[in-house]
Amino acid sequence: MDKNIGDIDRILRLGVGIVLIILTLAGTIGVWGWIGVLPIATALVRRCPAYLPFGIKTCKPE
Structure with a gap:
């Protein structure tokens, strides 16, 4: 499968994701902060399923 997440998008x-999880662990925000796992996972695999229907690619063309 082709990647559709570029370097800047990946870093963001x-x-x-890390900030959300840290805030959750610190008790600043509720359990909804665990949603930060999603952006981390998509950054690691460099694929965003939400981009597919719209044909969005933030990576450089190969």
Whole structure:
């Protein structure tokens, strides 16, 4: 499968995911902060299922 997440998008997803999980562990936000696992997972596999129906690709063309 082709990747559809570029480098900047990947870094932003990792950052947002990590911040959400840290805030959850610190008790600042509720259990909804565990949703931060999703952006981390999509950044690691470099595929975003939400981009597929719209044909969005933030990575450089190969």
